[in-house]
Amino acid sequence: MKYSFIKNGIEVNDKSEFNPKHILECGQVFRYQSERLGYKIWTKNSVCYLICKKGHDIISTNNREEFVHFFDLDRNYSEIKERLSEYPFMQNAIEHGYGIRILNQDPFEMVLSFILSSNNNIPRIKGIIERLCERSGGTTDCGFQFPSPDQLKNKSISFFQDLGAGYRAKYLYNTVDAINNGFSLDIQGMTTMDARKHLMRLTGVGRKVADCVLLFGYHKTDVFPTDTWIDKIFVELFGENNFTREQKADYLSDYYGELSGYAQQYLFYKRRSGNKIKIDCISED
Incomplete structure (x- = not known):
């Protein structure tokens, strides 16, 4: 780079x-x-x-x-893209999202952000997070910081409800309370499976949310976060809709291995942009 x-x-x-x-x-x-x-x-x-x-x-x-x-x-993304290009139906997605890089973000911010992402859309998520920062984060010359667990320690469920979090308000409240009472986010040294199980002990953190946190908060790239967009891709590519979402996530992460997170981002971006994944490059071997 x-x-x-x-x-x-x-x-x-x-x-x-x-x-x-x-x-x-x-x-x-x-x-x-x-x-x-x-x-x-x-x-x-x-x-x-x-x-x-x-x-x-x-x-x-x-x-x-x-x-x-x-x-x-x-990180050398040219090498990553070269390796991924050897997989069926990846070349077209890589060409579409050629400039993607996976960001290294704060784990606590990722936990709250992706709890909010459940059954939600990006503009609404952005709005809730912005209100959270405005009402509880520190200030800088350029705006509001994302609040720390300590800054949210004394916030009530109604505080999160007033942000527009809806039913997720209780999840946010319980998660903040757990972290302030000793639940550790220092999980970088755990295996991916153990780290996922650990995160899923938090209220509102299921498989998809945990995998998003692992990928974007800890850069564990052997996970494949699976949501409605990935559901669509799975059906389009494999003609199969009888798997549970967890089974799809397991299959895809096994298939792509340590490149799973990168593959997910290229495929997600391509499909969310309104373009189906082309399958005419699948090998018969």
């Missing part, structure tokens, strides 16, 4: 491996907004302006190392 440090930011020089639209619209991140020249993006404690230019992009920030990590800039 070609990038260089410049004054007050990072210059990214490889459009084939870094496309802001692809990165931000593949379902992995909620705290961003479109700006005249690009995007404004928040992490847990920082903000950057992503300025889109012809031939290159500028990540404008005073925290360069943090955003190198956040955008996963030191």
Whole structure:
């Protein structure tokens, strides 16, 4: 990945491996907004302006190392795409979402965000999260931070209901309470299976939410988060709709192995963009 440090930011020089639209619209991140020249993006404690230019992009920030990590800039996605291209029906999806990168995000933010994602749509999720930050997060020169567990310690269920969380308000309340009372999110060293089981002890965290947290909060790429979009892809590719969602997730993660998370993002982005996955490249071998 070609990038260089410049004054007050990072210059990214490889459009084939870094496309802001692809990165931000593949379902992995909620705290961003479109700006005249690009995007404004928040992490847990920082903000950057992503300025889109012809031939290159500028990540404008005073925290360069943090955003190198956040955008996963030191990982070779060309190699990942080359390996994935050997799988049937992946080439077309990769060509469509060629600039996707899996972000390294805060686990606590991912837990709350993906609890909110259940039976919800992205604009509504973004709105609830923004209200959560405005009403309980710290402030910076560039907006509100995502709140810490401690900042949410004394919030009631009605607080979360007033954000528009609906039935998920109780899930958020119970999850925050559990974390403030010793439930650990320090699970990077666990196996994926053990980490998933651990997360699923939280109220409102099922298989799909846990896998999203593992992928986007811990970069465990051997998971394949499976939602309604992946359900559609599964039926279109395999002509099979008798599997449970968990069975589909198991099958796909076994099939793609350590590349599962990357495959999921390319396929999800392609299908969510309104394009069916082409299957004319499936081998007969």
